[in-house]
């Protein structure tokens with residue numbers, strides 16, 4: 577990583593705070609609201625997220641509700657791609673497909689519109705954070721279920737102790753800005 581990027585990543589890291597015991601006892605919640613509040617880190621995060629995928633011919637960025645929407649649409653615009661939302665159950669109005677997954681602090685289902693993209697389209701999956709990897713894996717199942725080609729994953733934060741990345745296909749490009757314990 578070059579020196580400028582390293583300096584940017586350090587600044588981003590300083591703007592993520594740890595909230596102990598949220599939303600449940602024992603969970604160390606990584607709160608990105610300071611990073612969103614600071615106009616410098618807001619802009620820099622967008623720029624460093626987009627850079628590695630600029631020449632990858634991404635057709636759609638798929639973002640996970642809700643924190644995956646914060647940078648997902650901007651990432652799509654930067655890459656001149658479309659944006660596809662993955663949402664919690666009962667929120668998308670047209671016909672959907674569903675995947676079930678386990679969270680670090682619960683269990684949930686996610687949905688995507690059946691007509692979100694065409695078979696063979698090149699998809700970048702984005703979320704703010706990967707913990708157990710359950711939601712990113714479920715998102716992969718949704719995309720592949722519709723014949724999409726997942727060509728990349730983009731996360732701001734990875735919780736390394738939970739090894740979420742191991743749940744994702746080994747041969748697909750992954751860009752993670754910040755690794756935390």
Ligand SMILES: O=P(O)(O)OC[C@H]1O[C@H](OP(=O)(O)OP(=O)(O)O)[C@H](O)[C@@H]1O
Nearest residue numbers: 641642643679680706707708709710711
């Ligand atoms: O890797 P995993 O163990 O699946 O966990 C990561 C997911 O958990 C958080 O979302 P959450 O479900 O808390 O919803 P939110 O984005 O609406 O806050 C986070 O934004 C990721 O989507």
Ligand SMILES: Nc1ncnc2[nH]cnc12
Nearest residue numbers: 604605606607680705707
């Ligand atoms: N520890 C954590 N902090 C923030 N978001 C999360 N999503 C799952 N685990 C999380």
